[in-house]
Amino acid sequence: MSRADTIHEPGAEALRLVSVTKRYGTGGSAVAALNGVSLTLAPATFTAIMGPSGSGKSTLLHCASGLDQPGEGQVFIGGVPLRYGSETEVTRFRRGRIGFIFQQFNLMPALTVRQNVALPSRLAGVRVDKRRCADVLTRVGLDHRRDHRPGELSGGEQQRVAVARALVSNPTLIFADEPTGALDTRAARDILALLEESVRVFGQTVVMVTHDPVAASYADSVLFLADGRIVGRLADPTAAVVAERMTQLGDEVAGRRAGRDS
């Protein structure tokens, strides 16, 4: 990495990946899930990442958020390089910088809605701001359910709690891995509207992996991934254009794989 790369204007970038590569397996059977991916995302943007199954979407998200360690390359969050020490160090780094929303919600079953939302702050040893928790829960429309447990909520409600949890520490970056994958259309729309609001109103940066063209149409731009590489970018996406591009991409990848296998 050259010196110039480390000099940056604060606030000019929310996320930067520099030739990030991740392989699974070893030796000849190793499969590159990510193959030298570089990208820079400006603050207060909403980016969707799309691609056929096995294109490396989730791996990209995991590497970018510090949940997984890339084999090569580097990740900068708000200009600060992510260092891969022990899990404890990476966890401390993520706190307050990164919020994560999972397809399967990942709420703690023993905790109430409010306790779930307050958990990241508690874990970070920060005083829990009750007002802020209540505000965020009101924002996702669940303040009246604050003393319920996840098991008593619908999928859409659980995901809204997960969104509230990701928002409460006011992270600069929010990663969402198929956040609407387990939801019906209506619940999905609620979640996407919340993510959009985070970007437009609160200036946070959202990176969302999805396979749903409608979900992607909420983003400012869509990055297309195939076989571990970025193969295209689409600004101001509409569902129709995204769907068409995805079909094309699927055919291309299938053709390439068939050619490689024969």
Add this chain to the structure above:
Amino acid sequence: MFSLALRSLRYRVGGFAASFINVFLGAVVLMAFASLFDTAGEAGVPAADHETLTTMGYVIGGWGALIVAFGVAATLNLSVRQRGTEIGLLKSAGATPAQIGRMIVGEAAVVSVVAAVIAIPVAFFAGRALVAALVSSHQIGHATGYHFGVLALGLGLGDTFAAAGIAAFVTARRAAALRTRQAVTSATVERRGLGRKRAIAGAIFAFAGVDCAVLTATVLHDQGFVTEAVAGEACIHSAIALALFSPVLLRLVTAVIGPVVRAFGGVSGHLADLNVRQRTSQAAGVLMPVILFIGLAAGSLYLQRVQNRALAAGHAAQSADEKAVETLNLIIVGMIAVFAAVVLINLAIATTVHRRREFGQQRLIGSTPGQVLRMLSLETVVTVVTGLVFGTVAALAGVVPYSIALAHRVVPDAGWATYLAVAATAVVLTFVATLGAGGRAIERPALDAVAVDA
């Protein structure tokens, strides 16, 4: 459903290891003691030896079957509870409750038969060692030769299969009763309070325990073996009653020490307190063997000490019968202790391993591995403290009345060392099993842990 049972067994051998160990140990003990009947039945065995051998066979055979049934039920029940999702899926795919029941009984049958067959040669040698020990302690004559035959196999295996069968039947009924929706949703909204049957059983045992304790100290105080036996039953019944009430007891203790854990444990303490409160039934699962272990082991050992002290005070030597009773007591205590320890270790490990996903989730949202382990340790502290308190209560339920009866003093003059050893064993077993499993659960990357059974 039987072929499904076989397939599911082959798929998750590990999940049945604990049931297997329980049946195996149970079969060894039951067959070894049943072989005493064979030995007693040999031609030329003196009448006194015959009586010693058969008494021992009956006592251990009866108690042993009960202990084995309890152990197998505890482990089987756990393996079923952990497969709640799988059972829910089977049901939603069209399996009837009866079919689920047959699958579980089928699995238990295969595990039991394999474990029992492997146990046969081990039981042969265990029985031989047992007879040798009886000979060397002069409880039976040198002339009596060891014999392992039809009765050892018939009674021992019969006892084992009956115990495993009852355990499997109870578990299967419970699994079949799981409602499909309840089984499929990961929701852990657990029922508060005890089931009605459990509360009634607990009350009956509690009554029996108190009854035995009062009898020991009053009308039966000078009846020799009967006094000791009734005092022993006071311990056993009280321990079972308290084990049955364990969710309630855990809630009580949590109400008292929960705030302390919160105050000193930081966020880990906060989570530990919430977890114990929220999943009392899981935590109470580990609590049951702790109470039984401490109550029965400490109870029996101190009854024996109180008696030996009383004899020493009266300058009397132990008679042959008293010696035999002591041997029996120690064997039963040993057996109970080993079984309770197996169940305890199994429950502690299984409960913790089952939470791998939860720990993974917690790490993904910002918990460090250290915070997870601290939380787990503090949860274990709450469980262990509860177990120590009520296990000790169960032991005292027999020891205090017996001490009143024999030595006319409430606090037995028998030293603390044995109690501390028993308590320390329970504490160490629980912590090592739980934290060992916890450490392994957080070894793998959080992302994998969450993906495992999603």
